[in-house]
Amino acid sequence: MRTFVSALATVLGILLAAVAVPAIWVDRNIVQEDGFVRLAAPLGKDPEFQRKLATAAVGTIDTGSVPGFLSGLVEPMLEKAAESLTQLPGYPAAWEETLRRSHRLSFADPAAAPQGGASASSLTLDVAPLVALGAEEISRATRLPLNPPEQTLINVGQPAQREWTERLATYAPMGYVLAIGSAVAFLLALVAARRRWTVLLASGVGGLAVAGLWGLGLQLGSGRAQATDTGNAIANMFRDEFLAAAGADFQAWITTTAVTGGVLVAAGIVTLFASRKRVGASR
Structure with missing residues (x-):
């Protein structure tokens, strides 16, 4: 039962984080005025x-x-x-x-x-x-x-596209709640786990996978946005330059997530060998 709860909480934590991080980025850099001006x-x-x-x-x-x-x-x-x-x-x-x-x-x-x-x-x-x-x-x-x-x-x-701005303003701030839920899920997974290295390893692999999906989504989304002609040369230039700036900024978040995932994978492997070493020493 503990193993099932730990696995379920780990998957839930990864899914919540996959949605929470982009939502927080959008809120900070698109919905909030100061973030938009900075970008x-x-x-x-x-x-x-x-x-x-x-x-x-x-x-x-x-x-x-x-x-x-x-x-x-x-x-x-x-x-x-x-x-x-x-x-x-x-x-x-x-x-x-x-x-x-x-x-x-x-x-x-x-x-x-x-x-x-x-x-x-x-x-x-x-x-x-x-x-x-x-x-x-x-x-x-x-x-x-x-x-x-x-x-x-x-x-x-x-x-x-006006409808999308309304949706962003409404739903992007919910990313902070989802981030808290993700943190709680990971904590529950660690507490319930019989072997904590499995949680660390699974979370790291999940983080790497999520970072890859974000990168793919960023490329597809930017390409689709750039393919839409606004009918105005200045608007097209602003769109292209803004998409490039936004993509570079979010790419930094993707890189941070990938690095974090790699660290968790390494921590899981280290914890696995350490636990096996302790078991071997106790025999």
């Missing part, structure tokens, strides 16, 4: 992405209030602002605020979301802070008043 912030340093994003942002600046005879002065300034936007001192703060606004839009309660397309997709970039930075620079150089919009939205993904 996506380096994307603003990619030169090609910077150039296209700055051009798109500056291109949305409304110059309707500028007198017609001054339009010839404003157009060159728009082009110059697009080229120099990422070099401005306020760019890092504007990019971070863009990410924070975008995260709030994408993970907002649908009932509280603003009207329009703000909540249509899984991730909506609100580049209004970058637009405001460009408008401020143009106004400073030309002395002409420019009023940037409160929102400038670029949809990333497909409308159906």
Whole structure:
């Protein structure tokens, strides 16, 4: 009976851990705003992405209030602002605020979301802070008043993906509960086991198998996401860069799990030989 309970608890612990770890990663790096900003912030340093994003942002600046005879002065300034936007001192703060606004839009309660397309997709970039930075620079150089919009939205993904963001926000935090359940299951397995080395060995092999499955799932998921065209060049670039950053970050968790599994396998083998040595010495 003890052996059955120990085996069942070990399998349960592995299964719970297999779900808990990805859920915790998603909660910390996707659902939580600070984690998302940390993960996506380096994307603003990619030169090609910077150039296209700055051009798109500056291109949305409304110059309707500028007198017609001054339009010839404003157009060159728009082009110059697009080229120099990422070099401005306020760019890092504007990019971070863009990410924070975008995260709030994408993970907002649908009932509280603003009207329009703000909540249509899984991730909506609100580049209004970058637009405001460009408008401020143009106004400073030309002395002409420019009023940037409160929102400038670029949809990333497909409308159906909005449902996935709601599911992530709802279920990802449950990973912490599952992790506690996994720890309790492993503890029960060790307490009930007649031979504890079997629990260590089985847990290690299970950890290695789970790490392999996560790696395979990461490759398949990234490939499927990249195969979906958003219909927007900037959105496609953001998606590809974000997937690469997310994959590299989660890969570190996979590696940690694989190393932990290897350590448990080694501990199980050492414990096995130690127990046999004690039995041999007692005869």
